[in-house]
Amino acid sequence: MSIRGETRLWIAQRASAAVLALCVLVHLAVIVYAVRGGLTGAEILARTRGNAAWFAFYSVFVLAVTVHAPIGLRAVLGEWLAWRGRSRDAVLLLFAMLLAWMGMRAVLAVFA
Protein backbone atom coordinates (compact mmCIF):
# COMPACT_ATOMS: atom_id res chain seq x y z
CA MET A 1 0.00 0.00 0.00
CA SER A 2 1.20 3.54 -0.73
CA ILE A 3 2.40 5.73 2.12
CA ARG A 4 -0.60 7.95 1.55
CA GLY A 5 -2.88 4.94 1.97
CA GLU A 6 -1.06 3.72 5.07
CA THR A 7 -1.26 7.18 6.60
CA ARG A 8 -5.01 7.39 5.89
CA LEU A 9 -5.50 4.03 7.62
CA TRP A 10 -3.54 5.29 10.63
CA ILE A 11 -5.66 8.45 10.81
CA ALA A 12 -8.87 6.42 10.46
CA GLN A 13 -7.72 4.11 13.25
CA ARG A 14 -7.10 7.00 15.66
CA ALA A 15 -10.30 8.81 14.69
CA SER A 16 -12.43 5.69 15.13
CA ALA A 17 -10.62 5.02 18.42
CA ALA A 18 -11.68 8.41 19.74
CA VAL A 19 -15.30 7.77 18.69
CA LEU A 20 -15.19 4.30 20.23
CA ALA A 21 -13.76 5.60 23.50
CA LEU A 22 -16.95 7.59 23.97
CA CYS A 23 -19.22 4.83 22.67
CA VAL A 24 -17.63 2.18 24.89
CA LEU A 25 -17.90 4.31 28.02
CA VAL A 26 -21.58 4.88 27.35
CA HIS A 27 -22.12 1.22 26.44
CA LEU A 28 -20.39 -0.07 29.59
CA ALA A 29 -22.42 2.30 31.74
CA VAL A 30 -25.65 1.16 30.09
CA ILE A 31 -24.80 -2.52 30.52
CA VAL A 32 -23.88 -2.14 34.17
CA TYR A 33 -27.10 -0.15 34.71
CA ALA A 34 -29.22 -2.82 33.00
CA VAL A 35 -27.57 -5.71 34.86
CA ARG A 36 -27.69 -3.95 38.20
CA GLY A 37 -31.30 -3.01 37.63
CA GLY A 38 -32.13 -6.64 36.89
CA LEU A 39 -34.17 -5.63 33.88
CA THR A 40 -36.19 -8.31 32.15
CA GLY A 41 -36.09 -8.82 28.41
CA ALA A 42 -39.43 -7.15 27.95
CA GLU A 43 -38.33 -4.15 30.03
CA ILE A 44 -35.15 -3.74 27.99
CA LEU A 45 -36.93 -3.98 24.66
CA ALA A 46 -39.64 -1.59 25.82
CA ARG A 47 -36.94 1.03 26.27
CA THR A 48 -34.97 0.29 23.12
CA ARG A 49 -37.52 -0.50 20.43
CA GLY A 50 -38.40 2.51 18.31
CA ASN A 51 -35.87 4.66 20.12
CA ALA A 52 -34.35 6.80 17.39
CA ALA A 53 -31.61 8.30 19.56
CA TRP A 54 -30.25 4.93 20.68
CA PHE A 55 -30.63 3.58 17.14
CA ALA A 56 -28.43 6.40 15.87
CA PHE A 57 -25.93 5.95 18.70
CA TYR A 58 -25.48 2.23 18.11
CA SER A 59 -25.31 2.71 14.36
CA VAL A 60 -22.37 5.07 14.86
CA PHE A 61 -20.89 2.51 17.26
CA VAL A 62 -21.13 -0.24 14.62
CA LEU A 63 -19.64 2.00 11.94
CA ALA A 64 -16.69 2.92 14.14
CA VAL A 65 -16.07 -0.75 14.97
CA THR A 66 -16.20 -1.63 11.28
CA VAL A 67 -13.33 0.80 10.69
CA HIS A 68 -11.33 0.13 13.84
CA ALA A 69 -11.24 -3.67 14.23
CA PRO A 70 -9.94 -4.60 10.75
CA ILE A 71 -7.22 -1.94 10.79
CA GLY A 72 -6.14 -3.18 14.21
CA LEU A 73 -6.04 -6.77 12.98
CA ARG A 74 -4.05 -5.65 9.95
CA ALA A 75 -1.05 -4.77 12.13
CA VAL A 76 -1.31 -8.05 14.03
CA LEU A 77 -1.48 -10.12 10.84
CA GLY A 78 1.48 -8.28 9.36
CA GLU A 79 3.68 -8.45 12.43
CA TRP A 80 2.82 -11.80 14.00
CA LEU A 81 1.93 -13.87 10.92
CA ALA A 82 4.12 -11.99 8.42
CA TRP A 83 1.02 -11.67 6.23
CA ARG A 84 1.26 -8.56 4.06
CA GLY A 85 0.12 -7.50 0.61
CA ARG A 86 -3.18 -7.44 -1.22
CA SER A 87 -4.58 -10.71 0.09
CA ARG A 88 -4.41 -9.45 3.64
CA ASP A 89 -6.26 -6.26 2.72
CA ALA A 90 -8.87 -8.16 0.72
CA VAL A 91 -9.64 -10.49 3.62
CA LEU A 92 -9.85 -7.59 6.05
CA LEU A 93 -12.23 -5.74 3.76
CA LEU A 94 -14.47 -8.81 3.76
CA PHE A 95 -14.26 -8.91 7.55
CA ALA A 96 -15.25 -5.25 7.70
CA MET A 97 -18.25 -5.90 5.50
CA LEU A 98 -19.22 -8.85 7.68
CA LEU A 99 -19.05 -6.71 10.82
CA ALA A 100 -21.09 -3.96 9.18
CA TRP A 101 -23.80 -6.33 8.00
CA MET A 102 -24.11 -8.29 11.22
CA GLY A 103 -23.80 -5.16 13.31
CA MET A 104 -26.59 -3.30 11.57
CA ARG A 105 -28.73 -6.44 11.68
CA ALA A 106 -28.31 -6.47 15.46
CA VAL A 107 -29.02 -2.74 15.75
CA LEU A 108 -32.19 -3.17 13.73
CA ALA A 109 -33.31 -6.12 15.82
CA VAL A 110 -32.93 -4.26 19.10
CA PHE A 111 -33.71 -0.67 18.22
CA ALA A 112 -35.95 -0.60 15.18
Add this chain to the structure above:
Amino acid sequence: MSKWVAHVHRVSGIALALFLPAHFWVLGQGLEMDGVLRWTEQPLVKVAEWGLVVLLAAHLGGGLRVLALEFLPWRDWQKSLAAAAAALTLGWGLAFALAL
Protein backbone atom coordinates in the same frame (compact mmCIF):
# COMPACT_ATOMS: atom_id res chain seq x y z
CA MET B 1 5.41 -1.70 32.31
CA SER B 2 4.41 0.02 29.08
CA LYS B 3 5.32 -3.03 27.08
CA TRP B 4 2.86 -5.22 29.00
CA VAL B 5 0.05 -2.71 28.72
CA ALA B 6 0.69 -2.69 24.97
CA HIS B 7 0.65 -6.50 24.79
CA VAL B 8 -2.60 -6.67 26.79
CA HIS B 9 -4.01 -3.99 24.49
CA ARG B 10 -3.18 -6.08 21.44
CA VAL B 11 -4.40 -9.43 22.80
CA SER B 12 -7.62 -7.91 24.12
CA GLY B 13 -8.17 -6.31 20.72
CA ILE B 14 -7.81 -9.66 18.97
CA ALA B 15 -10.19 -11.31 21.45
CA LEU B 16 -12.77 -8.55 21.01
CA ALA B 17 -12.50 -8.68 17.22
CA LEU B 18 -13.20 -12.42 17.34
CA PHE B 19 -16.04 -12.01 19.87
CA LEU B 20 -17.91 -9.25 18.07
CA PRO B 21 -19.37 -11.27 15.20
CA ALA B 22 -20.77 -13.73 17.75
CA HIS B 23 -22.16 -10.86 19.83
CA PHE B 24 -23.81 -9.28 16.80
CA TRP B 25 -25.22 -12.63 15.73
CA VAL B 26 -26.87 -13.32 19.08
CA LEU B 27 -28.39 -9.83 19.20
CA GLY B 28 -29.49 -9.97 15.58
CA GLN B 29 -31.48 -13.13 16.10
CA GLY B 30 -34.40 -10.98 17.12
CA LEU B 31 -35.23 -13.61 19.73
CA GLU B 32 -37.52 -12.76 22.56
CA MET B 33 -35.07 -11.17 24.92
CA ASP B 34 -36.24 -13.32 27.83
CA GLY B 35 -34.97 -16.48 26.17
CA VAL B 36 -31.60 -14.86 25.66
CA LEU B 37 -31.54 -13.41 29.15
CA ARG B 38 -32.34 -16.79 30.68
CA TRP B 39 -29.40 -18.24 28.78
CA THR B 40 -27.17 -15.52 30.17
CA GLU B 41 -28.07 -16.49 33.73
CA GLN B 42 -25.82 -19.54 33.47
CA PRO B 43 -22.70 -19.11 35.66
CA LEU B 44 -20.29 -19.88 32.83
CA VAL B 45 -21.87 -17.15 30.73
CA LYS B 46 -21.64 -14.72 33.65
CA VAL B 47 -17.92 -15.42 33.96
CA ALA B 48 -17.48 -14.98 30.22
CA GLU B 49 -19.35 -11.68 30.38
CA TRP B 50 -17.11 -10.49 33.17
CA GLY B 51 -14.12 -11.52 31.04
CA LEU B 52 -15.47 -9.51 28.13
CA VAL B 53 -15.98 -6.40 30.21
CA VAL B 54 -12.42 -6.68 31.52
CA LEU B 55 -11.12 -7.12 27.95
CA LEU B 56 -13.08 -4.11 26.80
CA ALA B 57 -11.91 -1.98 29.73
CA ALA B 58 -8.30 -3.13 29.20
CA HIS B 59 -8.45 -2.31 25.51
CA LEU B 60 -10.02 1.07 26.21
CA GLY B 61 -7.42 1.86 28.88
CA GLY B 62 -4.56 0.88 26.65
CA GLY B 63 -6.11 2.77 23.74
CA LEU B 64 -6.52 5.99 25.72
CA ARG B 65 -2.88 5.66 26.71
CA VAL B 66 -1.83 5.42 23.03
CA LEU B 67 -3.98 8.42 22.09
CA ALA B 68 -2.50 10.46 24.93
CA LEU B 69 1.10 9.54 24.05
CA GLU B 70 0.56 10.31 20.38
CA PHE B 71 -1.43 13.51 20.58
CA LEU B 72 -0.74 15.27 23.86
CA PRO B 73 2.41 17.32 24.43
CA TRP B 74 5.14 15.15 25.82
CA ARG B 75 5.56 14.98 29.56
CA ASP B 76 7.32 12.54 31.85
CA TRP B 77 4.11 11.65 33.67
CA GLN B 78 2.89 9.98 30.55
CA LYS B 79 4.95 6.98 31.47
CA SER B 80 2.63 6.41 34.38
CA LEU B 81 -0.24 6.37 31.91
CA ALA B 82 0.43 2.68 31.73
CA ALA B 83 -0.48 2.40 35.38
CA ALA B 84 -3.60 4.48 34.86
CA ALA B 85 -4.65 2.19 32.04
CA ALA B 86 -4.30 -0.81 34.31
CA ALA B 87 -6.28 0.92 37.03
CA LEU B 88 -9.08 1.72 34.63
CA THR B 89 -9.29 -1.92 33.65
CA LEU B 90 -9.52 -3.10 37.21
CA GLY B 91 -12.06 -0.44 38.03
CA TRP B 92 -14.50 -1.45 35.36
CA GLY B 93 -14.00 -5.15 35.94
CA LEU B 94 -14.81 -4.66 39.60
CA ALA B 95 -17.81 -2.47 38.87
CA PHE B 96 -19.21 -5.15 36.64
CA ALA B 97 -18.42 -7.91 39.09
CA LEU B 98 -20.24 -6.00 41.80
CA ALA B 99 -23.18 -5.42 39.55
CA LEU B 100 -23.54 -9.14 38.78
Add this chain to the structure above:
Amino acid sequence: MSATLRVRVWRGGAEGAFREYEVPRHESQTVLDVVTHVQRHLDPTLAYRYACRVGMCGSCAMTVNGAPRWTCRTHVDKVAKEGRLEISPLRNLPVIRDLVTDMREFFDKWARAKGQFRGERRRSDDFARVSPQSEKRRLADVAIECIGCAVCYSACDVVAWNPGYLGPAALNRAWTLVNDERDTQQAARLRAVAGDAGCLSCHTHMSCTDRCPKALSPTAGIAGLKRAVAAAALRGEL
Protein backbone atom coordinates in the same frame (compact mmCIF):
# COMPACT_ATOMS: atom_id res chain seq x y z
CA MET C 1 29.06 -11.69 47.77
CA SER C 2 30.42 -14.77 46.05
CA ALA C 3 34.11 -14.94 45.20
CA THR C 4 33.45 -15.92 41.61
CA LEU C 5 30.86 -15.30 38.92
CA ARG C 6 29.29 -18.00 36.75
CA VAL C 7 29.08 -16.35 33.37
CA ARG C 8 27.31 -17.79 30.32
CA VAL C 9 28.58 -16.24 27.12
CA TRP C 10 27.18 -16.75 23.62
CA ARG C 11 29.71 -18.41 21.34
CA GLY C 12 29.18 -18.88 17.61
CA GLY C 13 27.12 -17.05 14.99
CA ALA C 14 23.38 -17.23 14.50
CA GLU C 15 23.85 -20.90 15.32
CA GLY C 16 25.86 -21.51 18.44
CA ALA C 17 25.59 -22.10 22.14
CA PHE C 18 26.26 -20.56 25.51
CA ARG C 19 29.52 -21.51 27.13
CA GLU C 20 30.05 -21.09 30.85
CA TYR C 21 33.08 -19.48 32.43
CA GLU C 22 34.10 -18.86 36.02
CA VAL C 23 35.33 -15.31 36.54
CA PRO C 24 36.80 -13.87 39.77
CA ARG C 25 34.50 -11.27 41.31
CA HIS C 26 35.80 -7.89 42.45
CA GLU C 27 34.24 -5.10 44.42
CA SER C 28 34.17 -2.60 41.60
CA GLN C 29 33.54 -4.51 38.42
CA THR C 30 31.59 -3.91 35.23
CA VAL C 31 30.20 -6.49 32.84
CA LEU C 32 32.80 -5.27 30.31
CA ASP C 33 35.50 -6.12 32.85
CA VAL C 34 34.03 -9.62 33.03
CA VAL C 35 34.00 -10.12 29.25
CA THR C 36 37.54 -8.73 29.00
CA HIS C 37 38.73 -11.14 31.68
CA VAL C 38 37.27 -14.09 29.74
CA GLN C 39 39.01 -13.06 26.55
CA ARG C 40 42.37 -12.25 28.13
CA HIS C 41 42.69 -15.08 30.64
CA LEU C 42 40.26 -17.87 29.77
CA ASP C 43 39.53 -17.97 26.05
CA PRO C 44 41.39 -15.72 23.59
CA THR C 45 39.05 -16.76 20.76
CA LEU C 46 36.15 -14.75 22.21
CA ALA C 47 35.14 -11.88 19.91
CA TYR C 48 33.65 -8.70 21.38
CA ARG C 49 33.64 -4.93 20.83
CA TYR C 50 34.54 -2.02 23.04
CA ALA C 51 36.40 1.26 22.70
CA CYS C 52 36.19 4.06 25.25
CA ARG C 53 35.09 1.85 28.20
CA VAL C 54 33.78 4.98 29.97
CA GLY C 55 30.23 5.28 28.65
CA MET C 56 30.74 7.65 25.72
CA CYS C 57 30.98 5.61 22.54
CA GLY C 58 28.32 2.89 22.85
CA SER C 59 30.51 0.22 21.22
CA CYS C 60 30.23 -2.23 24.12
CA ALA C 61 26.44 -2.63 23.92
CA MET C 62 25.38 -6.25 24.49
CA THR C 63 22.45 -8.18 25.89
CA VAL C 64 22.97 -8.81 29.61
CA ASN C 65 20.47 -11.13 31.31
CA GLY C 66 18.02 -10.50 28.50
CA ALA C 67 18.25 -6.69 28.41
CA PRO C 68 20.38 -4.57 26.06
CA ARG C 69 22.82 -2.30 27.89
CA TRP C 70 26.28 -0.72 27.78
CA THR C 71 28.48 -3.28 29.47
CA CYS C 72 31.07 -0.68 30.52
CA ARG C 73 28.39 1.16 32.49
CA THR C 74 26.74 -1.91 33.98
CA HIS C 75 28.04 -2.69 37.42
CA VAL C 76 28.10 -6.41 38.09
CA ASP C 77 26.35 -5.90 41.44
CA LYS C 78 23.38 -4.44 39.62
CA VAL C 79 22.73 -7.43 37.39
CA ALA C 80 24.39 -10.57 38.76
CA LYS C 81 21.75 -12.33 40.80
CA GLU C 82 23.35 -15.06 42.90
CA GLY C 83 26.60 -14.47 41.05
CA ARG C 84 25.24 -15.47 37.65
CA LEU C 85 25.40 -13.58 34.36
CA GLU C 86 24.23 -14.31 30.84
CA ILE C 87 25.84 -12.30 28.05
CA SER C 88 24.77 -12.45 24.42
CA PRO C 89 24.98 -10.20 21.36
CA LEU C 90 22.44 -7.41 20.71
CA ARG C 91 19.06 -8.62 19.48
CA ASN C 92 17.67 -7.69 16.04
CA LEU C 93 21.08 -7.59 14.38
CA PRO C 94 22.89 -10.37 12.50
CA VAL C 95 25.62 -11.98 14.59
CA ILE C 96 29.07 -11.93 13.05
CA ARG C 97 30.69 -13.94 15.82
CA ASP C 98 30.15 -14.37 19.55
CA LEU C 99 29.23 -10.93 20.93
CA VAL C 100 29.84 -8.95 17.74
CA THR C 101 26.90 -7.93 15.56
CA ASP C 102 26.69 -6.58 12.03
CA MET C 103 25.62 -2.94 12.44
CA ARG C 104 25.17 -2.18 8.74
CA GLU C 105 21.38 -2.47 8.63
CA PHE C 106 21.10 -0.24 11.68
CA PHE C 107 22.98 2.54 9.91
CA ASP C 108 21.38 1.87 6.52
CA LYS C 109 17.99 2.52 8.10
CA TRP C 110 19.36 5.74 9.55
CA ALA C 111 20.14 6.83 6.00
CA ARG C 112 16.77 5.60 4.69
CA ALA C 113 15.00 7.75 7.25
CA LYS C 114 16.83 10.74 5.76
CA GLY C 115 18.79 11.05 8.96
CA GLN C 116 21.35 13.37 7.43
CA PHE C 117 21.33 17.15 7.49
CA ARG C 118 21.19 19.02 4.21
CA GLY C 119 21.28 22.80 4.15
CA GLU C 120 21.45 25.37 1.39
CA ARG C 121 23.88 27.95 2.73
CA ARG C 122 27.29 28.15 1.23
CA ARG C 123 30.62 28.84 2.89
CA SER C 124 30.40 32.49 1.91
CA ASP C 125 26.93 32.95 3.38
CA ASP C 126 26.44 34.28 6.85
CA PHE C 127 25.70 31.88 9.72
CA ALA C 128 22.15 30.72 10.11
CA ARG C 129 20.64 32.25 13.23
CA VAL C 130 18.76 29.66 15.25
CA SER C 131 17.47 30.57 18.67
CA PRO C 132 18.27 27.84 21.21
CA GLN C 133 15.06 28.82 23.01
CA SER C 134 12.82 28.31 20.01
CA GLU C 135 10.33 25.48 20.38
CA LYS C 136 11.77 23.54 17.46
CA ARG C 137 15.35 23.87 18.63
CA ARG C 138 14.43 22.74 22.14
CA LEU C 139 12.69 19.67 20.73
CA ALA C 140 15.72 18.86 18.61
CA ASP C 141 18.20 19.44 21.43
CA VAL C 142 16.39 17.04 23.74
CA ALA C 143 16.87 14.25 21.20
CA ILE C 144 20.20 15.18 19.64
CA GLU C 145 22.59 13.32 21.95
CA CYS C 146 22.13 9.92 20.32
CA ILE C 147 25.44 8.18 19.62
CA GLY C 148 24.06 5.31 17.57
CA CYS C 149 24.72 2.47 20.03
CA ALA C 150 21.69 0.39 18.87
CA VAL C 151 20.46 -0.43 22.36
CA CYS C 152 17.02 1.00 21.50
CA TYR C 153 16.97 -0.84 18.17
CA SER C 154 17.77 -4.01 20.05
CA ALA C 155 15.04 -3.45 22.61
CA CYS C 156 12.33 -2.74 20.04
CA ASP C 157 9.69 -5.44 19.47
CA VAL C 158 8.47 -3.85 16.25
CA VAL C 159 11.97 -4.12 14.78
CA ALA C 160 11.83 -7.81 15.67
CA TRP C 161 8.35 -8.22 14.13
CA ASN C 162 8.71 -6.01 11.05
CA PRO C 163 12.04 -6.41 9.22
CA GLY C 164 11.59 -3.19 7.26
CA TYR C 165 10.82 -1.01 10.28
CA LEU C 166 13.32 1.84 10.45
CA GLY C 167 13.56 1.67 14.23
CA PRO C 168 13.72 4.14 17.11
CA ALA C 169 17.23 5.53 16.54
CA ALA C 170 16.75 6.35 12.86
CA LEU C 171 13.35 7.88 13.54
CA ASN C 172 14.65 9.83 16.53
CA ARG C 173 17.39 11.31 14.33
CA ALA C 174 14.85 12.14 11.64
CA TRP C 175 12.83 13.95 14.30
CA THR C 176 15.76 16.17 15.25
CA LEU C 177 16.14 17.11 11.59
CA VAL C 178 12.41 17.71 11.12
CA ASN C 179 12.90 20.32 13.82
CA ASP C 180 15.97 21.81 12.18
CA GLU C 181 14.80 24.98 10.49
CA ARG C 182 17.91 25.08 8.28
CA ASP C 183 17.24 21.69 6.68
CA THR C 184 15.94 21.64 3.10
CA GLN C 185 14.80 18.02 2.84
CA GLN C 186 11.67 18.23 4.98
CA ALA C 187 9.14 17.01 2.44
CA ALA C 188 11.27 14.06 1.39
CA ARG C 189 12.01 13.25 5.02
CA LEU C 190 8.35 13.07 5.99
CA ARG C 191 7.75 10.73 3.08
CA ALA C 192 10.72 8.64 4.19
CA VAL C 193 9.40 8.20 7.73
CA ALA C 194 5.76 7.57 6.77
CA GLY C 195 4.32 4.22 5.79
CA ASP C 196 4.69 0.70 7.06
CA ALA C 197 8.45 0.97 7.57
CA GLY C 198 8.17 4.29 9.32
CA CYS C 199 6.88 6.00 12.40
CA LEU C 200 3.29 4.82 11.96
CA SER C 201 4.31 1.27 12.86
CA CYS C 202 5.46 2.24 16.34
CA HIS C 203 3.11 0.77 18.93
CA THR C 204 4.43 2.81 21.87
CA HIS C 205 5.79 -0.10 23.85
CA MET C 206 8.40 2.44 24.97
CA SER C 207 11.13 -0.18 25.32
CA CYS C 208 13.46 2.24 23.52
CA THR C 209 12.82 5.06 25.97
CA ASP C 210 13.07 2.58 28.81
CA ARG C 211 16.50 1.30 27.85
CA CYS C 212 18.26 4.30 26.28
CA PRO C 213 21.53 4.78 28.17
CA LYS C 214 21.42 8.50 27.41
CA ALA C 215 17.86 8.82 28.74
CA LEU C 216 16.55 9.93 25.37
CA SER C 217 12.95 9.34 24.41
CA PRO C 218 12.58 8.07 20.86
CA THR C 219 8.90 7.44 21.64
CA ALA C 220 8.38 11.17 22.04
CA GLY C 221 10.15 11.94 18.78
CA ILE C 222 8.22 9.24 16.95
CA ALA C 223 4.95 10.62 18.31
CA GLY C 224 5.97 14.00 16.90
CA LEU C 225 6.71 12.38 13.55
CA LYS C 226 3.30 10.68 13.57
CA ARG C 227 1.58 14.02 14.05
CA ALA C 228 3.71 15.66 11.36
CA VAL C 229 3.05 12.86 8.87
CA ALA C 230 -0.70 12.82 9.57
CA ALA C 231 -0.92 16.60 9.24
CA ALA C 232 0.96 16.46 5.94
CA ALA C 233 -1.37 13.74 4.66
CA LEU C 234 -4.46 15.76 5.60
CA ARG C 235 -3.03 18.78 3.77
CA GLY C 236 -2.43 16.60 0.71
CA GLU C 237 1.31 17.13 0.94
CA LEU C 238 2.44 13.55 1.48
